[in-house]
Amino acid sequence: MPTVSVGRDLLFEALGRSYTQEEFESLCFDFGIELDDVTTEKAIIRKEKHLEEETSEDEEVIYKIEVSANRYDLLCIEGLAQALRIFIGVDKIPTYKVVDMPKDSVLKMHVKPETSCVRPFIVCAVLRGVTFNEARYNSFIDLQDRLHQNICRKRTLVAIGTHDLDTLKGPFTYEALPPSDINFVPLKQVKSFRADELMEFYKGDLKLKKFLHIIENSPVYPVIYDSNRTVLSLPPIINGAHSAIRLETRNVLIECTATDLTKAKIVLNTMVTMFSVYCERKFEVEPVEVIYPDNKIHIYPDLSFSKFDVPLSYITNSIGAKLEPSEVIHLLNRMQLHGRLSESSDGVHHIHLSVPPTRSDILHACDVMEDVAIAYGYNKIPKTKPETFTQGRQQPLNQITDLIRLEVAMAGFSEVLTWILCSYKENFSMLNRKDDSKTAVIIGNPRSSDFEVARTSMMPGLLKTVGHNKDHPRPIKIFEVGDVVLLNGESDVGAVNRRHLAALYCNANSGFEVIHGLVDRIMDIVGVPIVAAGDETGYYIRPSSEPEFFPGRQASIIFKGKQIGAFGIVHPEVLTKFDIPDPCSFVEISLEPFSWT
Numbered sequence: 001m002p003t004v005s006v007g008r009d010l011l012f013e014a015l016g017r018s019y020t021q022e023e024f025e026s027l028c029f030d031f032g033i034e035l036d037d038v039t040t041e042k043a044i045i046r047k048e049k050h051l052e053e054e055t056s057e058d059e060e061v062i063y064k065i066e067v068s069a070n071r072y073d074l075l076c077i078e079g080l081a082q083a084l085r086i087f088i089g090v091d092k093i094p095t096y097k098v099v100d101m102p103k104d105s106v107l108k109m110h111v112k113p114e115t116s117c118v119r120p121f122i123v124c125a126v127l128r129g130v131t132f133n134e135a136r137y138n139s140f141i142d143l144q145d146r147l148h149q150n151i152c153r154k155r156t157l158v159a160i161g162t163h164d165l166d167t168l169k170g171p172f173t174y175e176a177l178p179p180s181d182i183n184f185v186p187l188k189q190v191k192s193f194r195a196d197e198l199m200e201f202y203k204g205d206l207k208l209k210k211f212l213h214i215i216e217n218s219p220v221y222p223v224i225y226d227s228n229r230t231v232l233s234l235p236p237i238i239n240g241a242h243s244a245i246r247l248e249t250r251n252v253l254i255e256c257t258a259t260d261l262t263k264a265k266i267v268l269n270t271m272v273t274m275f276s277v278y279c280e281r282k283f284e285v286e287p288v289e290v291i292y293p294d295n296k297i298h299i300y301p302d303l304s305f306s307k308f309d310v311p312l313s314y315i316t317n318s319i320g321a322k323l324e325p326s327e328v329i330h331l332l333n334r335m336q337l338h339g340r341l342s343e344s345s346d347g348v349h350h351i352h353l354s355v356p357p358t359r360s361d362i363l364h365a366c367d368v369m370e371d372v373a374i375a376y377g378y379n380k381i382p383k384t385k386p387e388t389f390t391q392g393r394q395q396p397l398n399q400i401t402d403l404i405r406l407e408v409a410m411a412g413f414s415e416v417l418t419w420i421l422c423s424y425k426e427n428f429s430m431l432n433r434k435d436d437s438k439t440a441v442i443i444g445n446p447r448s449s450d451f452e453v454a455r456t457s458m459m460p461g462l463l464k465t466v467g468h469n470k471d472h473p474r475p476i477k478i479f480e481v482g483d484v485v486l487l488n489g490e491s492d493v494g495a496v497n498r499r500h501l502a503a504l505y506c507n508a509n510s511g512f513e514v515i516h517g518l519v520d521r522i523m524d525i526v527g528v529p530i531v532a533a534g535d536e537t538g539y540y541i542r543p544s545s546e547p548e549f550f551p552g553r554q555a556s557i558i559f560k561g562k563q564i565g566a567f568g569i570v571h572p573e574v575l576t577k578f579d580i581p582d583p584c585s586f587v588e589i590s591l592e593p594f595s596w597t
Contacts, residue, residue, distance in 0.1 A: 001067065003066050003067075004066075005065075008063050015084055015085060016090060030087075032374040035063060039061075040060060072150065072361075076143040078275065078277055079273075086334065089334070096273050096276065096283050096284075096285065096303040098284075098302075099281075099285065101287065106288065106299075107126060107286075108289045108290075109174055109224075109290045113293040117218070118218045118221070119259060120258075121260075122174045122290060124268070124300055125268055125300055126253055128250075128284075129281065143274060151266060152267060154210065162245050162271075163232050163245070163253040165251040167243045168242075168243050168253065170226060172226050172255075175224075176220040178221075179194065182221060183231075186239070187238050187241050198237070208238065222234070224255060235255075265300070266360045268301050269303065273303070274358075285303065302357070305357070306355040307354060308368060309350055310351045311349070311351075312341070312351055313348070314365055318369045318373075325341045326341075328372055332368070335375050337353055339351050340354075397499055401499060403525065404525070408518070416478050418482075419461065421454055423451070424449075427440060427455055431547070431548040439486055463584075464578060470580070470581065474507045474582065475505060476507070477503075481499070481502075485498075500588055502589075503586070511584075511585045515567050519541075533558075539559040542555060543556075548586075549570060555567060564593050565588050566587070567588070568586070
């Protein structure tokens with residue numbers, strides 16, 4: 001959950017009245033946010049430097065307010081104050097407007113085809129007649145930083161550039177050029193750098209070096225020029241010094257380059273709606289035409305209202321409170337949502353909802369219901385029991401899991417817990433297996449080589465555990481109950497989890513009979529009898545030829561005509577790959593068939 005630091009006095013001034021700390025905490029609670037801490041700027045500095053000076057009375061009080069991660073409009077004092085003023089009924093919901101301009105007067109941004117290789121999207125807008133002071137300017141910069149850390153995912157998805165439009169001349173071009181072809185003076189510098197030199201220069205910058213990897217290895221870098229070939233920015237790294245925003249800036253060009261167009265639109269809308277309040281014509285934003293290589297023209301920003309149609313019964317039944325339609329409309333208005341009641345031909349009441357561009361978090365009827373519940377007050381929702389009250393019970397699969405876990409532990413095995421992700425080699429070649437490309441879920445962008453694939457067997461985790469505990473007294477008897485992940489085209493996500501039990505015995509001898517005895521014990525406790533081969537009323541074992549086991553010392557477990565597991569002596573080649581000097585026996589059984597017996 002992001003925390004927004006705002007000056008208490010500035011916030012109270014924006015709210016139009018002062019609050020005691022208790023009153024403000026109560027307001028935050030009612031609105032669904034939280035006053036996390038009360039401090040001062042100097043206290044923060046003293047804490048960072050481990051100093052213990054006492055606080056003086058003239059220090060500005062800072063409120064640290066925790067807000068929802070998807071409420072981007074609350075990441076600055078402007079949005080926070082506006083939302084609270086609407087919530088308490090002081091202000092009405094503002095109407096944001098894109099200025100209707102002659103086509104020839106609209107600024108244009110031409111996108112070159114090479115940008116598709118590195119950062120394909122750009123959206124833009126202009127704030128005209130902005131009046132900055134020091135507090136507004138700092139808030140403007142801070143909102144960019146918070147968006148970069150939040151929805152922009154540290155600039156990988158979206159990078160924001162803001163420019164003094166009066167220092168530039170349109171039309172603009174968004175290009176992608178080799179680093180050696182880009183020269184400009186970056187923000188807060190006086191020397192001109194080539195783009196490749198700039199990347200080396202910023203490797204020593206604590207703030208900017210963490211963004212270099214985004215484009216560093218690309219053969220071309222994204223860059224934005226005006227008609228005089230003045231560089232506006234080298235996204236997502238740095239803006240140019242020529243168009244830097246100052247307190248005196250009156251007209252601001254905002255551009256967002258992105259790999260995710262949807263998020264770029266949200267970021268642009270957040271910036272312009274929050275700070276259009278300081279424009280000469282309040283809540284009005286000037287558009288920019290973005291012209292792509294295929295000559296398609298897109299006009300940004302899009303400040304239109306999203307439309308939702310939500311059954312009134314869904315809202316009231318989900319909350320569990322009897323609310324009149326007019327009250328629901330009022331509660332929605334308090335949360336910046338325009339609501340209108342209508343009745344369908346079948347007599348069902350619906351709420352027709354208009355969602356402003358500031359509320360990008362409203363994606364589904366459940367989000368609307370949540371806002372009504374917040375405005376109504378969670379503490380006011382009556383505690384009720386369903387009319388047909390039934391006793392809750394444990395899921396059958398979890399029930400059998402707990403039973404098996406207890407019985408295997410009582411058989412002398414110690415439980416371990418290993419990662420559900422493992423390396424590609426551990427899941428295949430180290431077990432003498434081949435990847436058939438139909439079973440394992442491969443991670444597209446793994447954090448490290450240890451987490452490349454979702455395990456299809458629990459064997460790698462247990463063998464790694466033994467390999468890292470070679471000095472442990474023998475015998476080693478360990479087990480794990482957990483999930484494996486298998487590809488499945490019928491699943492809506494393309495894969496399914498399956499609950500397995502695995503156990504391993506390691507000693508000076510293989511202990512095959514110990515593992516075989518454990519199999520018999522497990523079947524006994526789940527009430528499955530051993531039967532003759534071919535009989536589907538119980539289970540039986542038959543020889544198998546799995547590559548991870550020693551030939552002739554392994555068997556498949558057959559239950560109701562289907563293989564549910566296998567056990568045997570682990571192949572010496574597998575033990576060598578996991579650096580295990582002693583023989584081991586292993587069993588793995590699927591528990592899901594027993595949860596329905």
